[in-house]
Amino acid sequence: MGPRVSLVKQQVLPFLPADAVPIGPLAGLVEDEQGGVVFICGQATFTFAADDSVGRRLAAVQLVEEKIASVGQVMAAFGTTQGTLWRWRAAFAADGVAGLIPTKKGPKGPSKLTDRMVTRIRRLDEKGLTLAAIAAKVGVDTATVRVALGRRAGSAGWQARHPGATADTGESLADPDAQHSEDPGGETDQDTADQEDANALVLPVLPVPVARRGERAAAREGLLVEAPVVLTEGAHLPVAGLLLILPALETTGLLTVFESVFGRLRNGFYGLRSVILTMLFLALLRDPRAQGATRVNPADLGRVLGLDRAPEVKTIRRKLAEVASHRRGADVQAALAQVHAAAHPDALGFLHVDGHTRVYCGKRNLPKTHVARLHMVAHATAETWVADADADPLLVVPGVPGASLAQELIRLIPELRAVIGQDRRATVIFDRGGWSAACFQALTDAGLDVLTYRKGDFDPLPEKAFAEESFTDPDGITHAYNLAEQTVQLPLGDGTGGTIRLRQIHKRTETGTQIPILTSRTDLTGAQACWRLAGRWRQENYFGYARHNFALDALDCYTDQADDPDRLVPNPTKKHAGQAVDRAHAEVAAAQAGLAKAIDKATTQAGRRRNHGTATVNPAAGQTLAAARDRYEDAKADRRETPTHVPLREVRPGARVLDEETKLVTHAIRMSAFNAESTLARMLHGHYAPAYHEARALLREAFTLPGDIHVTGDRLHVDLDPATAPRRSRALAGLCQQLTDTETTYPGTNLKIVYTVKDQPDNS
Template identity: 45%
Template sequence: MPEPRTKERVLARFGLLESATPVFTQGAGLARLGSLLILPTLAQTGLFSSAKKTYHSLSDGFYSLSATILTMVFLAVFREPLAEGATRIPPSDLGRLLGLDRAHEVKTIRRKLSEIAGPNKGSEFVNALSEYHAEQDPDVMGYLYLDGHVRVYSGKRDLQKAHVTRTRIAAPATVETWATDQRGDPVFVVTSELSASLVSEIRRLLPSLKALAKGHTMTVVFDRGGWSPNLFAEMVRNKIDFVTYVKNKRTKEPDDAFFEESFSEDGVSYLYELADRSICLNLTKEVDGQKTLSCRQITRRREGGRQTQIVTSRTDASASEIAHRMFARWRQENYFRYAREHFALDALDSYSFVGDDPFRMVPNPAKKRAQAELRKARLALSQAEAAIGIALEESKRTSLVKFKTQNAKLTAITEKARSEVDRLGQEVHDIPTRVPLSSIRPEEVLMDEERKLVTHAIRMSTYKAESALARMIAPICPMDEARALLREAFNCAGDLQIVDGALEIRIDPLSAPRRTSVLVSLCEQLTSSKTCYPETNLVMRFSVKDRPGIS
């Protein structure tokens, strides 16, 4: 067992210790030692360098900034991503992985996360990670997927509601806009206004996207929620290409316009039946003196003759590449689903709230109520007019004067309904469409997003590190099975030894020889990277006990 570092904890208690340095205790059969497999690829995400660049360091104490971030990473690796998850892992086991005698308690994790979130630099932290991602992997930044994500809140506070697509209801929630690269790995996340459309969010993010491209070609892919020809024109003006589905129905392409074309990615070939032609989109207002925008429409035909139309500003890419990138948008949805299940994407990391902007313009509920009354009045008017029509049809031989006398009551009802429609129509016209929030819901609050942005940054880096490990063994193990194999490996016990200034990590075999042979290959690749444990000069060397031959 590690020796208690009592002296350092006493110094930290009185503010005389900047932070405790990692000191590893050698041992055999140590629980969860396989989680150290995540560190080489985690270093490649820039998580630690971005955290230091943004926050520099925490206040003097036993646990440093790196130790706190590593604790959150290991909790995510063990599928206990919330701070409360530390209660389900022995502090000594988690402390060994940190090079300490024991890990943080839950209250300490919360206090450290509050300190990190205190300067309100969560967006800066996420931006630093995205810039690092763009610099290290420019090849995967050619296509960027943008989409909104609704994070439902089920507490008792008064939050504005948003439509939740997967449940098809409106619920109190926070809306975020996520960007992922062409592999589906997250790049950045921003908090959006609940009433903001995807069009307005993309327009707001244009300067950030342009800075992230750094002069390279960037194509933004999104769904029909971002359809706006004027937005497309603004994107082209900012030298950012776009790919999206056609929102409005268009004429189907004739059979002789289609051709077969394949696209290859990661050694897999995809065959599409496509039609390709140029179109012009009308702009609601002039952009750079132009009233139309020339685009390219690519139509995919599936079995049964169903056609899916895509519009893009890219003229240099093949039709099959554009179609493949558009349909690969589901990789982002796959990330949302996986992160909800394994990384607490929608969980509350903080129970603190902040007051909403009282001057924020929101839809006026009074106008909605007046419009409902107007619809009822119009229905009553149409029913009264229909009744008069029926009565007139039944008394064709009756003079008009006699008809009016016999149906005076029905005529009065119709006139009253018509005047009510006129009155309500004027009332709807006079009521403002949007009003300040303070005038209708002064008590409304927002969830404090700073801590959530910090935990988002840590968990998305963990996900990217896990994805990188899965890609390393993808040639010998399917991607879905690779993630399951990694989850097993992370929880494996092992031996820890320091030899010649290196950290020797020997992991127990997995549940099957075939899976163990895959782990052997992964350990060899990670060892060849010569990655040092964070905040130390110890190079990590990975191996598997009782190494079998690779079949």
């Protein structure tokens, strides 16, 4: 048995001083008239003098920031409130220790209460109006009205009625020794009173919009045409940045066009303006379908709409269905194109036209077409899109099922003429899908030029015919090409023997491949023609961008209708007849080979000595060949008699197509959202160095920024919170100045919008 080990029992030293106030499990505070010390794990970590309010605040903040104690534990130990501790932490995060230095309480910015506004408020008060009625008429809150009328401590009228009181404290001047209880954090009761008075003139943070029960009740009875705009004033309102789009939206004419085409919707709380703006704002938030409303707080979206809440999904769908029931989607598209043409006349010299297919994965019996991006045939609907020279969408037209781009171009000529005018000449740019000499002739006869790639075989030019050409685009980028030219005559193929004469430009790549380009323009240099044709890829880029950001391929409506039963479609029997001809021709070839083999065999037999140079060819081979030729002739005759196209009812009875009216309406809204965003992106170029590549990324952030919204007289002030980086905030401030200069009014009001960004200089 080993030696006995004796244990020495010694009292554990105290973790904190006896008079320390515990702050969680690790820290404690000892404070007296000399100052205070904060102990952490038994060691003195923070110390401050009695008059060192900055040191005391720093200690409290550091305990929370370093997660040594919770907010509640620090509040209890330092004897402060949650709001005070929150302000200390926010000030320390923004400005460091300097932010903890006590400053003068009260508003720091210019007062909204101008002399003119005070005079107006007092006149309205003389008429007997209530404070709430005066506030509504002038556009301020009731606390501001009280100040203007001298009914709040600190105002001139209040001092006149209380000559023995100070303007700041409201205490009697006859008692200069009046003391105020002081909390351990250095904030007095008077500070709290001053803060309450200051807050009376400060916008409320995230106010709940006033419920508009009376108007909703009137709407249920059919007595309300549309809820008027009532903007909720407040600070840090979410998605206030959406209001940045309104000046650029005016250039698209979206609201004006919808009002002129549809007039108004049936009586109800949500009218045409609020529904269109809701869909527009959802598109800018990159959730453009109706169900996107479920992913945005309805009160947040309602504040920027001037309502108490945004419409729900079922309301949006019901309103869109009402709009679509007018069957005027094509009129909306044409009217928007006219407004766009008037706003951007310089962009109409070149028009990009391309087809787009929207894949359908439902159960309806829709027609099939080739989807180029998927490299397969699938159920889909076709559309024809027209874009201007900058590739901004101008017009969309539902395509005829099964029609080629060449057919759609011919069908589109009247629409193009209506947009650009009857006398103006423009160049239509399209890809090889529009290759057709007859299409080229139709476009040139209508006063339109063509620019496209050549399709099919061509005669390459000799290498010595090529020369270097260059072109500098409007952005200052120089493009060099190795080009050669010739003139070609293309047969029209209409049976008349007519031809069309076009200019053919051969572009030679680094590998020696020649790419022929056709155009009817003789005034463009070869390099200009190549650069312009390459610009069509920007339209393809729009399709990709819109698919991911603006729900280009979304259904938006599940309504379908019967397809035209008399529409001519390719006859599948014609294909089978052609296959029968191919099989019959193969049989003829096989029979001929069999006859040749029989002749060779007879020749071999005739060469034998015993046959004396004679032999008989097997007659079965000749009979087989004759029969094969008869079948071949019959197959060709059957193919000739089979029509190439037959009515749809004979091929696909009961065929359906999707209703395009709702899609034309949603296309119009999202096209306007994209074009308005493009306008803002171009305006950013003077304020944001990487705007060429990052302008839209900055705008996507800007639309989600919170901000303050308040009304002063006839001005609606939108003061946005800073962006994620100082240079982004500076760029948005420059953009805001430009937008303010447009003096755009908020839709449905006479309020001119003033845009600013917090912590950025106002250059107005």
